[in-house]
Structure formats: C-alpha cells, structure tokens
Amino acid sequence: MKSILIIAIFFLSLPTPSFSLSQPCNKNDEKVLFQIKKSLGNPYLLASWQKTFDCCHWYSVKCNKTTGRIIALTISSGNISGQIPHEVGDLPYLKSLEFRKLANLTGEIPSAITKLTQLTILRLSWTNLSGPVPSFISQLTNLFDLDLSFNDLTGSIPPELATLPNLAGLRLDRNKLTGVIPESFGRFSGNFQYLYLSHNQLTGDVPRSLGYLNFTLIDFSRNQLTGDLSMFFGANKTIQIVDSSRNGFQFNLSEMELPASLTSLDLNHNKIYGSLPATLTGLNLQYLNVSYNRLCGKIPQGGDLQTFDNTSYFHNRCLCGLPLQACT
Incomplete structure (x- = not known):
C-alpha cells in the first residue's frame, strides 16, 4: 500500500503537459485546396x-x-504537370506562395494571384513557366521576396515592379528576358538589397539611377549589358558581392573606389581597362576574377591578391606581377 502511494505521489509531481489549442482548418480554404x-x-x-x-x-x-x-502553400520537388491553378487566388489569407522545382509546371503566371493582397513571399522558380513577367505583380504591395528565377519567361522587365514598396530583393535570373534594365529600378525603396538578372538576354547600359540604392548583391552576369558600373561602388557603399561577368561593360577600373564591405568581385569577359586599384589589398576578398579584359599595370602586392591563381588575372592587355609573369 505504501509503495502504491509513493508511485502516485511521483506521478502527481510530474509537470502537467501543455496542449496548444488551435483552430481547425477553415472549411472554405479546405474546399479551395x-x-x-x-x-x-x-x-x-x-x-x-x-x-x-x-x-x-x-x-x-x-x-x-x-x-x-x-x-502558406509550398509545392515543390514533385511530379506535377499542368499550370498554376487560378484557385490559388481564393486563399485570401495567404502570405507565402511557392511553386518550385517542378519541371512539368507550364503556362503563364496567373492574374488570380493579384487577389492575394497579404502575400509577402512569391517564389515561382525552377519550373517551365513561360510568357512575360506580368506587370500586375506590382499590385501585391506587401511583397518582401519575389523570386521568378530558372524559368522560361520572355519579354522585357516591367518597370512597374519598382513600385513595390516593401521589396527587399528580386530574382529574375535564368530566364529569356530581353530589353533593358528599367530606369525606374533606381526608385526601389531603401529596403531593396539584392538584384539577380543573370543568364538572360538583356541589353543596353545599366541605369545610373541604380546607384541611388545601397545593394549588398548584384548579379548581371551573362547578358549583353554595356556601360559603367562605378555607381555601385564608393566608400559609403555596403555592397558585398558583384558579378557582372560575360557582358560588354567598358570603364576605367583604376578610378573605382571599392568599399570595405566587398568580398566577391567577378568582372571577367568584359572590356574593362585601366589598372587594378591598390585599395584591393585592403579588402577581405573571398573571390576575385578580372580575366579576359583590357587591364594593364602591376598587380598590387598584399592582402589577398596573391592567394588567387593566374586564372583570376590572365588574358588582359598588359597585366603583370604575381601570380602572372614579372613586370618588365
């Protein structure tokens, strides 16, 4: 009897488990699903x-x-065929919508998503979506993250996207987009930090208005862009990663003021001239590639510059010094 009492006291002394009460799924939402x-x-x-x-x-x-x-509705990495159902617009409290890594998802981005007024995350990537980047996305004014990368989207980039007041970044890379980068992109809000436009068919100069923004990352690689990139650099900038490789950029690199925040710089396969600025030696560089340009002069000694092999520097007009051949 005594042992039974001891066991009872032991179990009564254990902490009472807490059960989180939550509402069952809304029946209207269930019907839409x-x-x-x-x-x-x-x-x-x-x-x-x-x-x-x-x-x-x-x-x-x-x-x-x-x-x-x-x-939130996240459909990814499955054997799904067809188009994005227009019924997704009938989930009025949706904050995050993702269709990702679905090779057989086709068709255009449906206008029904404009009904999702609370949406903060829209990721439609790694699919076979086609058609334009729709300007109606600008109606989703709560968007924070917009990712339309790795698709078959065509046409020009709608300038209306710059009116999204809360957008922190934009991914349009790995599509078949043509035309220019909209001048309006310089009017993104101060929250805007990253821009991926690589692996498209974009042309023209990068708008100088983009220099008004303080990016942390830009990737313009593998387009046919031209002009100057100096607007992204300066002592007061916070940019960390720049990839503008395989374009037609043409400017004097020796006149660039590189910010201390820069950790990765890829400028290969352009028409960049001048010399490597000595300020490169003061940076904590994790990646550097200036090959296949028109650079001249001695590679500055110090910092991380000699830790990169010759492939980071070769095929320039007259660049010399370690890790390339000695200057004469």
Whole structure:
C-alpha cells in the first residue's frame, strides 16, 4: 500500500503537459485546396490532402493557429504537370506562395494571384513557366521576396515592379528576358538589397539611377549589358558581392573606389581597362576574377591578391606581377 502511494505521489509531481489549442482548418480554404489538388491532377505529392486529416496538417500547407486560415502553400520537388491553378487566388489569407522545382509546371503566371493582397513571399522558380513577367505583380504591395528565377519567361522587365514598396530583393535570373534594365529600378525603396538578372538576354547600359540604392548583391552576369558600373561602388557603399561577368561593360577600373564591405568581385569577359586599384589589398576578398579584359599595370602586392591563381588575372592587355609573369 505504501509503495502504491509513493508511485502516485511521483506521478502527481510530474509537470502537467501543455496542449496548444488551435483552430481547425477553415472549411472554405479546405474546399479551395481540394480544387487546387484536382487542377494539378491529384498528384502523389499531395496524397495527404484527405478529408480524414485536418487540412492544417496536410503536406505543403501552413495555417494560422489562431484563425485556422491557410497562410502558406509550398509545392515543390514533385511530379506535377499542368499550370498554376487560378484557385490559388481564393486563399485570401495567404502570405507565402511557392511553386518550385517542378519541371512539368507550364503556362503563364496567373492574374488570380493579384487577389492575394497579404502575400509577402512569391517564389515561382525552377519550373517551365513561360510568357512575360506580368506587370500586375506590382499590385501585391506587401511583397518582401519575389523570386521568378530558372524559368522560361520572355519579354522585357516591367518597370512597374519598382513600385513595390516593401521589396527587399528580386530574382529574375535564368530566364529569356530581353530589353533593358528599367530606369525606374533606381526608385526601389531603401529596403531593396539584392538584384539577380543573370543568364538572360538583356541589353543596353545599366541605369545610373541604380546607384541611388545601397545593394549588398548584384548579379548581371551573362547578358549583353554595356556601360559603367562605378555607381555601385564608393566608400559609403555596403555592397558585398558583384558579378557582372560575360557582358560588354567598358570603364576605367583604376578610378573605382571599392568599399570595405566587398568580398566577391567577378568582372571577367568584359572590356574593362585601366589598372587594378591598390585599395584591393585592403579588402577581405573571398573571390576575385578580372580575366579576359583590357587591364594593364602591376598587380598590387598584399592582402589577398596573391592567394588567387593566374586564372583570376590572365588574358588582359598588359597585366603583370604575381601570380602572372614579372613586370618588365
């Protein structure tokens, strides 16, 4: 009897487990999710989308625990064919929408997404989406993150995107976009920090208005862009990574004032002339490539410059000094 009492006291002394009460999935949202599943051909990836489970516990779905409304839909890395269902616009509390790594997802970006007024994250990448980058995306004024990379999007970049007041960065890389970088991009808000436009068919000079922004990363590589990049550099800038390789940029590198924040600089395969500025020796560089340009003069000694091999410097007009041949 005494031993039973001791055991009872022991269990009563254990902390009481806390159960987080949350609202069940909203029935209207559940109905929309079933329509999305049907539009996508009832794929195996969405096999958990069954009446026997509360839809807040379905794969690829996230709910607000207080309201039971769907706030995130992430469909990725599955065998899904078809187009983005227009029904996604009928999830009014959605804050994050992602369709990623879906090779058989085709068609254009649907205008129905303009109904998602609370959307902060839109990632439609690594698919076969085609058509233009739609200007109606500018209606999603709460967007913080916009990623349309690795698709088959064509046409020009809509200047209206610059009106998105909360955007921190934009990815349009690895598409088939043509035309120029919009002058309006210099009017992005102060929150705007990164811009990926690589592997497209963009032409023309980079607008000088972009110099009004304080980027941390720009990637313009593998286009047909021309002109000057000096507007991105300066003592007061905070840029860390610059890749403008394989373009037609033409400017005097020796006149560039490189900020202390710079850690990666790739300028290979352009028409850049002048000499390497001595300020490069004071940077904490993790990557440097200035090959295939028209640079001359002695490679400054010191810092990290001699830790890079000759491929970072070769095929210039008359660049010399370690790790290249000695200057004469």
